[in-house]
Amino acid sequence: MTAGDGRGVDELALEDLATRCCRFRESFGAIRAEVERIVVGHPDAVEGVLIALCTGGHVLLEGVPGLGKTLLVKTIAGALGLSHSRVQCTPDLMPADITGTIALVESPGTRDFSFRRGPIFANLVHVDEINRATPKTQAALLEAMQERAVTIAGDTHCLPEPFFVLATQNPIEMEGTFPLPEAELDRFFFKLRMGLPRLDTLVDILRLTTGSPRPAPTCSVDVAQLGDLMTLARTVVVAEDAYRRAARIVRATHPDTPEASELAKRAVRLGASPRGAQALVLGGKVKALLAGRFNVAYADLEAVAPAALRHRILLTFEGEADGIDADAVILAALERAAELR
Amino acid sequence: MRITGVVPKADGVATDGDVFENTDARALEKVLGRVARRLWARRAMRQGSRSAALALTLLTVVLLTHELGLSRDLRGPVLLGALALGLWLAVLPALRPVRLARAAAVADAAGELGERFTTAVEVMAERGAMARLVVRDATRSAAVFDLTRLPKAPMACELWLLAAGTIVSTALWLHGGPSEGGRRDRAGDLPAVVGRVGGPGEIRSSGAPEVGVAEPRGTLREILRLDRELSESRDVAAATPASAATSPSNDAASIDSARVSARAGRASSRGDVPGDLGDPLPMSSSDSASPMSGTAIPREGADTAQPGGPGRGAAGRRIGLAAGGVSPTRGEFARDGARDRDRDEARGNRSGEEREPLASARAGLARMAVPPALRHYVERYLDELRRTPPPISDEPSAAPPRPAP
Numbered sequence: 001m002t003a004g005d006g007r008g009v010d011e012l013a014l015e016d017l018a019t020r021c022c023r024f025r026e027s028f029g030a031i032r033a034e035v036e037r038i039v040v041g042h043p044d045a046v047e048g049v050l051i052a053l054c055t056g057g058h059v060l061l062e063g064v065p066g067l068g069k070t071l072l073v074k075t076i077a078g079a080l081g082l083s084h085s086r087v088q089c090t091p092d093l094m095p096a097d098i099t100g101t102i103a104l105v106e107s108p109g110t111r112d113f114s115f116r117r118g119p120i121f122a123n124l125v126h127v128d129e130i131n132r133a134t135p136k137t138q139a140a141l142l143e144a145m146q147e148r149a150v151t152i153a154g155d156t157h158c159l160p161e162p163f164f165v166l167a168t169q170n171p172i173e174m175e176g177t178f179p180l181p182e183a184e185l186d187r188f189f190f191k192l193r194m195g196l197p198r199l200d201t202l203v204d205i206l207r208l209t210t211g212s213p214r215p216a217p218t219c220s221v222d223v224a225q226l227g228d229l230m231t232l233a234r235t236v237v238v239a240e241d242a243y244r245r246a247a248r249i250v251r252a253t254h255p256d257t258p259e260a261s262e263l264a265k266r267a268v269r270l271g272a273s274p275r276g277a278q279a280l281v282l283g284g285k286v287k288a289l290l291a292g293r294f295n296v297a298y299a300d301l302e303a304v305a306p307a308a309l310r311h312r313i314l315l316t317f318e319g320e321a322d323g324i325d326a327d328a329v330i331l332a333a334l335e336r337a338a339e340l341r
Numbered sequence: 342m343r344i345t346g347v348v349p350k351a352d353g354v355a356t357d358g359d360v361f362e363n364t365d366a367r368a369l370e371k372v373l374g375r376v377a378r379r380l381w382a383r384r385a386m387r388q389g390s391r392s393a394a395l396a397l398t399l400l401t402v403v404l405l406t407h408e409l410g411l412s413r414d415l416r417g418p419v420l421l422g423a424l425a426l427g428l429w430l431a432v433l434p435a436l437r438p439v440r441l442a443r444a445a446a447v448a449d450a451a452g453e454l455g456e457r458f459t460t461a462v463e464v465m466a467e468r469g470a471m472a473r474l475v476v477r478d479a480t481r482s483a484a485v486f487d488l489t490r491l492p493k494a495p496m497a498c499e500l501w502l503l504a505a506g507t508i509v510s511t512a513l514w515l516h517g518g519p520s521e522g523g524r525r526d527r528a529g530d531l532p533a534v535v536g537r538v539g540g541p542g543e544i545r546s547s548g549a550p551e552v553g554v555a556e557p558r559g560t561l562r563e564i565l566r567l568d569r570e571l572s573e574s575r576d577v578a579a580a581t582p583a584s585a586a587t588s589p590s591n592d593a594a595s596i597d598s599a600r601v602s603a604r605a606g607r608a609s610s611r612g613d614v615p616g617d618l619g620d621p622l623p624m625s626s627s628d629s630a631s632p633m634s635g636t637a638i639p640r641e642g643a644d645t646a647q648p649g650g651p652g653r654g655a656a657g658r659r660i661g662l663a664a665g666g667v668s669p670t671r672g673e674f675a676r677d678g679a680r681d682r683d684r685d686e687a688r689g690n691r692s693g694e695e696r697e698p699l700a701s702a703r704a705g706l707a708r709m710a711v712p713p714a715l716r717h718y719v720e721r722y723l724d725e726l727r728r729t730p731p732p733i734s735d736e737p738s739a740a741p742p743r744p745a746p
Contacts, residue, residue, distance in 0.1 A: 013470045014473055017470045017471060018474060237460055239456055241459055296460075297456045
């Protein structure tokens with residue numbers, strides 16, 4: 001069985017797949033370029049958010065105020081052509097303010113209760129300063145993030161596809177905040193840190209933001225194309241050794257496993273969860289496609305490991321007192337996993 | 342590239358030619374096979390060098406043990422055993438081929454290929470489109486893969502060990518060469534050794550039955566060598582009696598006494614004797630011992646009564662002092678010798694001029710804690726001296742005639 005030009009069907013399928021992979025890189029590059037045109041100085045954060053979106057994961061952005069977290073979220077929503085909503089978290093924010101509520105609707109001659117959707121019903125939900133919301137309100141996000149559905153008054157309502165939560169939090173200001181519980185932190189695919197831009201970058205930011213208003217981001221891909229990217233990313237091949245490497249990295253963050261690194265034994269109370277390993281592999285798949293490969297390499301896993309694991313590691317009091325952070329533990333875990341190869 | 346595969350029919354019935362053939366996979370296997378063979382060869386080389394080093398180390402240990410007199414002559418069997426062990430260990434890796442997955446992992450790391458080969462080997466048998474894409478991608482990488490980028494096996498340690506083992510074992514082998522039997526024949530009535538040799542306490546007395554006699558080695562061999570040199574120097578002394586005339590003391594007894602002492606002194610300076618004798622007298626500042634030859638070399642004015650060569654008198658004087666309590670200074674040597682000679686001449690017994698020094702040396706030897714082998718040797722030599730007539734000098738004595746007492 002051959003095609004009209006003499007090539008086999010399998011050959012055509014292979015070429016089609018290769019073309020799709022190539023298109024993935026182009027689309028990703030186009031989105032990134034469009035976002036970086038507006039959000040200057042955070043290429044790693046931009047790439048991290050896009051990788052998470054390609055795998056259907058949620059992102060927690062951490063940074064001091066004024067670094068462009070909200071701008072990043074809005075720009076990505078515009079570049080992807082997704083419906084976008086924003087939730088500004090405060091201590092008095094209620095779960096129903098996010099998920100929606102049952103309201104009494106009066107129409108001529110009738111009065112009926114109907115479900116009024118909250119801001120969670122959007123493709124891209126921007127939860128600003130999520131740690132200012134009470135645990136009760138934060139918990140309302142749990143089901144939405146994991147199940148992509150909300151249950152109100154006994155009725156389950158599915159959220160639109162794709163569904164992403166991009167939350168931001170301020171790591172400095174602790175007054176009036178409620179640190180996210182581990183269970184909710186674990187729902188985030190990546191935790192990205194946005195640091196202070198360098199001098200030249202800051203000058204660029206000033207030049208771009210203090211002049212005439214910038215044009216809005218143009219839509220590079222539509223929802224269907226984004227769905228295709230997400231599907232393609234999951235087809236990337238992972239070797240058994242790569243799976244094992246990811247598992248070893250995660251186990252090396254636990255203090256009580258044979259694979260534990262010395263730093264983990266000393267400074268970690270709880271290591272990364274299996275969700276962390278999943279994030280490693282899925283993020284590695286997207287990185288592999290971006291690198292022009294069809295298989296996951298160890299380097300891909302190592303590249304996404306900090307973002308995928310740092311919010312899943314709980315340090316001991318001694319570790320925090322010694323100034324050890326989760327990234328150092330992850331670095332030690334990567335080295336340990338490489339030794340155990 | 343040619344990929345032929347089966348397109349599943351809707352009804353699931355296989356047709357003729359329903360064979361999945363992935364030429365990409367074959368090409369990849371070919372390249373990885375070359376990598377695997379190269380890895381195997383390097384592993385075999387390293388294993389072989391390790392085995393050889395191990396065999397040499399074993400051989401060296403055995404030779405060293407034998408040289409120290411701690412074992413019988415097992416060189417032959419041990420050499421064969423070590424060689425057999427080395428060969429067996431060298432053959433081991435040949436029996437275990439390098440797996441394709443291992444070759445792929447090594448090539449991935451060497452070429453920084455992002456685990457392309459490893460993944461391709463794993464999914465080589467799969468029919469999924471992405472899996473075949475992986476294989477194709479790996480094949481393309483393999484086409485440009487440089488085999489010289491494969492990591493070299495670190496063999497520095499093995500090579501150093503091999504070199505050191507070769508040198509040491511060769512030196513030990515040559516040192517304890519195969520002519521030991523001939524030397525033993527020359528030993529004649531020297532102490533026989535039962536069982537192990539080398540230990541001073543295990544050297545049997547003369548005339549003991551030779552049961553399980555081993556090759557004379559260690560101390561025994563040194564005694565044999567001393568004996569041989571003794572006979573040679575005796576000839577030299579007899580042929581060149583004028584050498585004694587160069588001595589200011591010009592005293593035959595003194596010369597012979599020094600000769601006796603020189604033999605022992607040379608042995609002493611080789612390190613065999615001092616430990617046994619307890620080295621009762623420190624070497625004077627005017628003497629120097631060459632650590633290489635073991636020959637005591639006197640400096641100017643130290644001792645000129647040297648019938649057999651430089652330094653013998655100095656070292657011999659030490660042994661002589663130790664044995665007979667003779668005064669260490671040359672003048673006293675001369676005075677003692679003159680007294681003995683005058684006394685003997687007065688008695689008309691020329692051969693009796695060594696009697697007193699010999700007797701005193703023998704008495705001193707009896708008081709000392711000397712190993713049996715050395716005691717036997719010294720006693721035997723003293724007897725030889727007593728039986729040997731003094732050398733006749735062709736030249737007139739440089740010393741003025743002494744008045745009769």
